[in-house]
Amino acid sequence: MTVSAEESLTVDEGPLLEWYEQMAIIRQTEKAAYDLFMSGLVKGTTHLAAGHEAVAVGASAALRPDDYVFATYRGHHHAIARGATPAECLAELMSRATGLCKAKGGSMHLTKADRGMLGSYAIVGSHLPIAAGAAWSAKLRGTDQVAVAFFGDGATNIGAFHEALNLAAVWKLPVLFVCENNLYMEYTPISAVTSVPNPAADRASAYGLPAVIIDGNDVIKVYEATKIAVDRARAGDGPTVIEALTYRHYGHSRSDPAKYRPADEVERWMQRDPLLVARQRLTSLGVDADDIDATDDRVAQVINAAVQEAKDAPFPDPVTAFTDVWADGGSAWRN
Amino acid sequence: MAELITYRQAVSEGIAREMRRDSHVVCLGEDIGAAEGVFKTTTGLFTEFGPERVWDTPISEQAIVGAALGAAMTGIRPVAEIMFSDFFACCYDYLANEIPKMRYMTGGQVTVPLVIRTANGGGLGFGAQHSQAVENWVFTVPGLKIAAPSTPADVVGMMASAIRSDDPVIFFEHKGLLASKGEPAPPDHVLPLGEAAVVRPGDDVTVVALASTVPTAMSAAEQLAAEDISVEVIDLRCLVPLDARTVLSSVERTSRLLVVEENPYQGGWGATVVSIVADEGFELLDAPIRRVASECVPLPFADALEDEVIPTVDKVVHAVRRLAAF
Numbered sequence: 001m002t003v004s005a006e007e008s009l010t011v012d013e014g015p016l017l018e019w020y021e022q023m024a025i026i027r028q029t030e031k032a033a034y035d036l037f038m039s040g041l042v043k044g045t046t047h048l049a050a051g052h053e054a055v056a057v058g059a060s061a062a063l064r065p066d067d068y069v070f071a072t073y074r075g076h077h078h079a080i081a082r083g084a085t086p087a088e089c090l091a092e093l094m095s096r097a098t099g100l101c102k103a104k105g106g107s108m109h110l111t112k113a114d115r116g117m118l119g120s121y122a123i124v125g126s127h128l129p130i131a132a133g134a135a136w137s138a139k140l141r142g143t144d145q146v147a148v149a150f151f152g153d154g155a156t157n158i159g160a161f162h163e164a165l166n167l168a169a170v171w172k173l174p175v176l177f178v179c180e181n182n183l184y185m186e187y188t189p190i191s192a193v194t195s196v197p198n199p200a201a202d203r204a205s206a207y208g209l210p211a212v213i214i215d216g217n218d219v220i221k222v223y224e225a226t227k228i229a230v231d232r233a234r235a236g237d238g239p240t241v242i243e244a245l246t247y248r249h250y251g252h253s254r255s256d257p258a259k260y261r262p263a264d265e266v267e268r269w270m271q272r273d274p275l276l277v278a279r280q281r282l283t284s285l286g287v288d289a290d291d292i293d294a295t296d297d298r299v300a301q302v303i304n305a306a307v308q309e310a311k312d313a314p315f316p317d318p319v320t321a322f323t324d325v326w327a328d329g330g331s332a333w334r335n
Numbered sequence: 336m337a338e339l340i341t342y343r344q345a346v347s348e349g350i351a352r353e354m355r356r357d358s359h360v361v362c363l364g365e366d367i368g369a370a371e372g373v374f375k376t377t378t379g380l381f382t383e384f385g386p387e388r389v390w391d392t393p394i395s396e397q398a399i400v401g402a403a404l405g406a407a408m409t410g411i412r413p414v415a416e417i418m419f420s421d422f423f424a425c426c427y428d429y430l431a432n433e434i435p436k437m438r439y440m441t442g443g444q445v446t447v448p449l450v451i452r453t454a455n456g457g458g459l460g461f462g463a464q465h466s467q468a469v470e471n472w473v474f475t476v477p478g479l480k481i482a483a484p485s486t487p488a489d490v491v492g493m494m495a496s497a498i499r500s501d502d503p504v505i506f507f508e509h510k511g512l513l514a515s516k517g518e519p520a521p522p523d524h525v526l527p528l529g530e531a532a533v534v535r536p537g538d539d540v541t542v543v544a545l546a547s548t549v550p551t552a553m554s555a556a557e558q559l560a561a562e563d564i565s566v567e568v569i570d571l572r573c574l575v576p577l578d579a580r581t582v583l584s585s586v587e588r589t590s591r592l593l594v595v596e597e598n599p600y601q602g603g604w605g606a607t608v609v610s611i612v613a614d615e616g617f618e619l620l621d622a623p624i625r626r627v628a629s630e631c632v633p634l635p636f637a638d639a640l641e642d643e644v645i646p647t648v649d650k651v652v653h654a655v656r657r658l659a660a661f
Contacts, residue, residue: 068409102442113444118408123432129398130433133405133413140361140387140411147405160428163398170393324443325478327501333477334577334611335529 013285019219020278023053026077028303029086042093046107047074051249054274056081058222068116068147070131073108075120082117086306096313103316125155128164135175146174146233154185156199169207174233179243186252204241216244217274339516345487346376349494363390364416396426407449420455420469434503435478449503458511463633468597473505474604481574483507485549487517492526509546529576537567541585541592545571548595555651564659583616590621591658600628622661
């Protein structure tokens with residue numbers, strides 16, 4: 001069953017302006033991450049989520065602080081939406097001791113466990129069963145927490161996706177499967193390698209799960225769809241699949257210029273930039289454009305300060321390579 | 336003397352003891368509930384603890400260990416069963432990339448108190464895809480503790496430690512030992528992980544064994560005693576943490592070492608034990624170190640062929656004789 005989210009604009013300018021600011025923080029953090037990568041201060045790789053901000057912010061707004069979130073290697077936006085600061089994210093990317101994961105994880109593994117953000121996973125689809133397990137745990141412990149797995153369209157063709165949906169359906173787990181469908185699995189159009197037009201939503205019915213396809217660039221639509229699914233999950237009615245249509249502003253990773261994407265397609269999606277959509281909504285609600293610009297300026301200052309804070313932070317002490325393997329804090333595997 | 340129990344009964348007993356003392360211990364796996372497990376190693380659990388504590392899963396190895404990981408990260412102590420250890424290959428992403436790395440790559444933010452139990456090993460004619468000893472598949476990945484008991488009492492004691500551990504533990508139950516009998520575990524028996532046992536003292540040759548190869552080594556030692564060759568048998572019991580000290584102190588007395596392992600010679604765990612002894616105990620040795628491991632072919636079906644491939648008493652006897660005569 002594929003249904004559309006109800007059009008019910010229940011959000012007023014207060015939270016929307018707050019969400020706009022969170023999206024701006026993510027956007028500008030990603031821009032900073034890109035610049036830092038290009039200048040050689042971020043090594044390895046990054047998978048930037050600019051363009052996906054509305055999914056993280058809208059969904060997060062519908063969650064409680066004690067709910068669980070699982071993200072992919074393109075996960076900076078989810079870490080920030082759940083309360084990680086730009087400074088600790090950028091410090092992690094820049095291999096600093098003050099990074100979210102003490103510089104042991106890097107861009108692909110941002111985690112903020114004390115805010116329920118239980119990791120970014122770099123093996124495609126691997127975290128869907130893990131999220132189902134967190135939901136199972138909530139059920140076992142008799143809490144009404146929910147778990148949310150965010151994943152890309154590419155993950156819908158891997159076995160773990162299907163095993164997770166089936167298990168979650170059979171056990172009626174309080175879990176949401178939120179696909180950020182940005183039309184490309186890495187460099188290949190998802191439509192070229194998938195048997196159905198809607199890679200996540202069209203699979204849901206095979207597991208008896210409800211699915212909804214939404215405009216993932218409209219933070220209000222994301223919030224509403226997530227709220228409905230969260231309420232279902234908390235009420236004990238089981239999982240929901242949400243397919244949020246969105247688009248990457250950068251390439252897949254690193255310095256990928258994404259030349260495989262047609263210019264007119266890019267242009268069309270840039271017109272649907274989630275920040276632009278939110279700005280239009282705010283304007284129509286009577287918010288002054290100057291106030292929105294002031295928000296952007298304030299965020300720019302925050303991000304500039306975060307970049308500086310990360311740059312000033314120390315690199316990790318080499319001995320910390322040998323901590324955090326075991327629960328006793330160490331790494332001894334033999335006597 | 337208390338009545339002997341089987342290794343198979345000890346598995347259920349070990350799990351049940353922990354489920355009684357901690358309501359956060361929950362089991363999941365294929366056919367483990369009402370059916371009580373294909374190897375009958377979860378007998379009585381479903382009856383005693385019910386479907387809220389003992390969960391039957393679909394045939395979805397990734398979902399089993401993935402869900403167990405997610406539950407372990409959020410306050411549960413899951414005991415997941417992978418029916419045959421060969422099926423680790425179906426969920427190896429979780430064994431290699433997820434479970435062992437969660438704590439480390441989050442900078443210590445996440446704790447994974449998780450046990451994955453599995454029926455391991457050959458000798459029963461299950462063929463190439465249901466008979467492998469795959470200790471080396473997990474031994475190659477830092478971040479997993481690995482237990483492989485050889486007696487019923489050790490099963491109970493090590494199960495207690497594994498379930499109470501805040502680190503992920505792979506718990507190998509050897510198929511060839513399930514029907515074997517031994518002393519029952521005393522009440523509240525907890526055997527720390529990482530402690531090898533000298534199960535037969537001897538002076539001439541040290542034989543290091545694990546799980547199924549412990550009784551093999553013991554039979555060989557008995558036979559060799561008649562030839563006046565005194566064999567010391569060490570049951571390693573765990574691969575991680577590895578009790579290298581017990582091995583080295585034995586070699587210090589015997590100056591001869593044989594490692595008997597059921598996983599293949601190529602990439603087998605014995606190679607790591609040998610390299611430690613070569614590195615840190617070279618001057619203790621009076622003979623080359625030897626290994627009896629499975630041959631480097633897929634496991635064949637027929638008994639006559641399987642015996643050619645896996646360690647046997649005859650192979651151990653032969654190897655010890657050569658060492659003693661060196």
